[in-house]
C-alpha cells in the first residue's frame with residue numbers, strides 16, 4: 006500500500022552490481038515515527054539530573070577591546086541567581102584549548118582580559134531558569150577599552166594593523182607555499198594564462214536546532230559528564246579534556262538520539278562543554294544547562310570563514326591545463342579553534358579538481374580577524390575551491406573559444422589513469438569522469454540549452470547555462486591538517502593519519518541484534534542504514550536490529566576520528582558494521598552447521614533462519630542459535646564465542662601521514678559529480694531564477710537511494726543558499742549585521758528548484774561496501790555551477806558572490822551604463 | 823508577575839501557573855511537557871514552533887501563554903492519537919522522505935494541517951498547485967531536505983483533501 010516517492014534509479018550504471026535484499030533499495034526510514042509525533046528527544050528535552058540550573062552567557066558587544074573589568078555585584082543580587090562567573094573566576098579551572106598551529110594564539114572559551122569578537126563570552130550567569138538568567142545577564146556591566154578592529158580578511162593582511170595576539174608579529178597566523186612538479190616551467194610554456202580573483206564572504210550552515218549543553222562535574226573525583234548535540238570529531242573530546250586539565254577518560258560525553266541538524270557546525274559545541282564544565286566545578290558540581298539562542302548562534306557559534314582566492318591557470322593552445330598557481334587566504338576569526346585551519350587544507354589533495362595536472366603551486370595563508378572562530382560547515386573548503394577553480398575553467402573556455410564542457414572533457418582524469426595520484430598527493434580511487442560528464446550533458450541537453458540560451462540573449466533575455474565538475478573527497482585523513490606546519494616541524498611531533506570507526510554488535514538471546522557506534526547522526530538516518538547493513542549480512546529483518554549511534558564515550562565504541570563529518574558514514578561506519586556483521590554471520594554459520602550436521606560454508610542465512618544451501622527445507626531459526634550461545638555455552642563449537650558479541654574497528658587503508666614533500670592523501674575516497682544548470686537573471690530586479698538543475702553523481706555504491714537523494718538535494722539547497730542569499734555581513738568595526746533569520750536569508754521552499762539527480766555507481770575499491778561519501782558534493786558544486794551560468798547569462802567574466810539580486814542588478818546596469 | 827491560567831491543548835484543559843512574559847512555546851514545552859513543538863529562532867521567522875490556535879497556524883514563540891487562554895490550541899501531539907495510526911500528513915511525510923533531522927517537521931505538519939482542513943471545509947475546493955504549496959510553506963525553514971519531498975507530501979495530501987486523485991498530474995510540469 007505504501008508507494009515510495011520516485012527516486013532516480015540510475016538507468017546506466019558503470020557497474021552492474023545488483024542491489025542486495027535490503028541494501029540499495031528504497032526501504033522506508035526506520036526512525037521517523039518519534040519525529041513525526043513530536044516525541045523524539047532532542048537536547049533541550051533532556052533533564053538527566055535533578056537541580057538543573059540554567060545559564061545565560063554575557064557576550065562581548067565590541068569586536069576588539071581590552072576587558073578592564075566585569076561588574077557582577079548587581080546581577081548577583083537578582084532573584085533566582087545562583088552565581089555569576091567571569092573569565093578570572095574560572096581561570097583556575099581552565100587552560101587554553103590546544104591548537105595545531107601555535108601556542109601564541111591562546112583560545113579560551115571565555116575571555117580573560119581582552120575581547121576579540123562580538124559575541125565572545127565574558128561572563129556566565131547561572132540561575133534557577135533561563136528567564137532569570139537572562140534578566141541578570143543584562144545587569145552585568147563591562148568595562149571595555151576599544152581597540153582598532155580587523156574586520157575582514159583584507160584587513161588581516163594589512164601589516165599596519167596591530168596583531169590580535171601579543172605573541173604574533175601580525176595577523177597572518179600561517180603562511181606556507183607548497184610546490185609540486187615544476188609550475189614555473191609549465192607557466193613559461195603556456196599559450197594562455199588565466200588569472201582570476203575571488204572573494205567569498207562568511208556564511209554558516211545554521212541548523213534549525215541551535216547548540217545545547219547539559220553538564221555536571223563530580224566535586225570529589227573531578228569527573229565531568231556532559232550531554233550535548235556535539236557531532237564529533239571526537240579528537241575534540243581530547244582537546245576539551247586538556248583544556249579542563251583532566252585525563253580524557255574523565256570527560257564523559259553523551260549525545261541524545263536526535264539532533265536538529267548540524268552540517269558540521271555542531272563540531273563547535275565543544276568549547277561550550279568546556280565552559281559549562283568549568284562553571285559547574287566552580288559551583289561545587291552543580292548541574293547546568295545552556296541553550297544557545299538564534300542570535301547567539303548567528304553571531305558567535307561558528308562560520309565558514311571568508312576566503313580570498315587568486316587563481317592562475319596555464320593552458321596549452323589546445324586547452325590542456327598545464328599548471329595551477331593558487332593563492333588562498335582563509336579567515337579563521339579571532340582564534341584558531343581546532344580543527345581549524347582545516348578548512349584551508351581539507352581540499353588540498355584536490356586542488357587540481359577533476360583534472361589531470363602535474364604542476365601546482367599553492368600559497369596558503371591563515372589569517373586572524375576580529376570575528377568569531379570558524380569551523381566545520383558542509384562542503385568545508387570545497388565550495389571555496391570550486392568556485393575559484395571552475396570559474397577559472399569557464400573563463401579559459403571563453404578565451405579559448407571552446408564550449409566549457411569540451412574544455413572539461415579535454416582535462417578530466419581519464420578512467421585509465423585510476424587510481425590517480427594528484428600532484429599534491431590525493432589518491433582518486435575510482436570513477437569514469439568523462440562518462441559522467443557525457444551522461445550529464447546528454448540528460449541535460451547541454452548543447453540544445455546552450456544554443457537556446459544564446460538565442461534568448463540575442464533577444465535581450467539574460468539566460469545562461471553553467472557547468473561544474475567536482476571531485477568530492479570523503480572520510481578525512483586525520484593527518485591532513487598537519488600540512489599547515491612545515492615538514493621539519495611535523496617531524497618533531499607524533500604523526501597523525503587514517504580515520505577509524507568502531508562498532509559493537511551483539512545478538513541477544515531472543516535473536517534481537519544490537520549495534521552500537523558513535524556516528525552521532527543529525528538527520529542522516531544512520532540507524533536505518535546500519536540496520537539494513539546488518540540485516541543484509543545476517544539475513545534478518547532490519548526491524549530486528551536496534552541501533553544506537555549517538556555518542557557515549559563511557560560505553561563506546563569510539564575513536565578519535567568518530568563522529569559525523571567529512572561524509573564519512575557510508576564508507577567507514579557502514580563499512581565497519583558490514584565487517585562486524587559478516588564476522589557475526591560466520592559465528593552463526595558455525596553454530597548452525599553443528600545443528601544441521603554440515604560444514605559452515607554450506608549454511609545460508611536468510612529470513613531469520615540458517616539454512617542448508619542445497620536443501621533449504623532444512624533450517625534452524627537464528628533465535629534458537631542465539632539462545633544457545635547465551636544459555637548453553639558448554640555446547641558451542643570451537644571458534645564460536647559465548648554471547649555472540651564483538652567489537653570491531655575499521656581503518657580504511659592508504660591514508661598515511663603527509664610525507665616530507667607535503668604530499669598527503671587527505672581523504673580515503675573520492676566521488677565525482679557533474680552539475681549543470683540553466684538560469685535567467687531578471688533585468689529589472691536582478692533576481693536569479695534557476696530554470697533547470699541536474700546533478701549526476703558518482704558516489705560509489707549507493708546504500709539507500711532515497712536517503713542518498715535526500716543528501717544530494719539537501720546539500721544542493723545549502724549550496725544554492727550559499728550562492729544566492731547567505732552571507733554573514735559585518736560593519737567596518739566588526740559588528741555582525743546578520744544576527745536574525747530576517748537578516749541571514751536561508752532559502753525557503755519557493756527558492757529551491759526541483760533538481761534532477763542521477764546516480765552512477767563505480768564502487769570504491771577501498772571501502773568494504775564500495776560506498777563513498779555524498780553529503781557535500783552538491784554544496785561544493787552549486788555555487789560554481791550557478792556562478793558559471795550567471796556569467797554566461799550576463800556575458801561577463803567577473804561575477805559577484807553571492808549572486809544576490811542587488812549585486813546582479815549592479816552588474817546588469819553597470820554594463821548598460 | 824505570575825498568574826494561574828487555563829490552557830486548552832489538544833482537547834485537554836490544563837491549569838498552569840505562568841509569568842506574564844512566559845512564551846507560549848516555553849509553556850507548552852516545559853510546563854505542559856508537550857515537547858514536540860520545537861524552537862528554532864524565537865523571533866518568528868523559522869516556523870519550527872508553529873501550533874494552531876483555533877485552527878490558524880501561529881508561531882508560539884511570538885505569543886505569551888497568558889494571551890491564548892480560552893482558545894483551542896493544537897500541537898503536533900494532537901494530530902494523531904499517540905496509540906493509534908499516524909495522521910495522513912505524517913504518513914505522507916514518512917513515505918515521501920520529507921524529514922531528515924525532523925526538527926522542522928512539527929511546524930510543517932501544523933502549517934499544512936490548516937490547509938487540509940480549509941480545503942475540506944470548502945464546498946468546491948480547487949486542488950492547489952505545487953507553486954501554491956511552495957508559497958504556503960515559505961514561512962517554514964528546513965535546512966536538511968531541500969524542501970522537495972515536503973512539497974510533494976503536502977501536495978499529495980492537499981490534492982486528496984480537495985477530493986482529487988493525487989496520482990493524476992496536476993497540469994504543472996513536475997519533472
Ligand code: FES
Pocket residue numbers: 860861862863864865866867868869870871872881882883884
Ligand atoms: S521558533 Fe518561532 S518562528 Fe522560529
Ligand code: FES
Pocket residue numbers: 213265266528920921922923924925926927963964965966967
Ligand atoms: S528535516 Fe532538518 S530542518 Fe527540516
